[in-house]
Amino acid sequence: MNYTTIKNKLEELKSKLEKEIDLYKKEDPYLLEDRSISNTLDDDITETEGHDRIYATQIQLTENLRQVQEALKRIEEGKYGICKRCGQKINSGRLGVMPQAVLCINCQSKVRQRS
Numbered sequence: 001m002n003y004t005t006i007k008n009k010l011e012e013l014k015s016k017l018e019k020e021i022d023l024y025k026k027e028d029p030y031l032l033e034d035r036s037i038s039n040t041l042d043d044d045i046t047e048t049e050g051h052d053r054i055y056a057t058q059i060q061l062t063e064n065l066r067q068v069q070e071a072l073k074r075i076e077e078g079k080y081g082i083c084k085r086c087g088q089k090i091n092s093g094r095l096g097v098m099p100q101a102v103l104c105i106n107c108q109s110k111v112r113q114r115s
């Protein structure tokens, strides 16, 4: 497996995620400076929904970024492509579509079920 290619891919993904997180921060109505004080209740509800949705996306993006950073760290440590949980090799097809994966499919599904 070519680590340089994967590393480039991950670095690319990392800067893309960082930009997206930045963008979402700006879009959050709660953080807008010109937020109207004379909001009606409807406005407030819409705003809250917008905030919740953006917040959920932000969490998702931050989680992805964390995974990318972890994967990069694992390249440095020479552990890339090895499942963090069971120590088995992660399927290369999986790494092709999800280069930031640090768990194999089996472990990933177990982690998901638990949470």
Ligand SMILES: [Zn+2]
Pocket: 083, 084, 085, 086, 087, 088, 103, 104, 105, 106, 107, 108
């Ligand atoms: Zn595993």
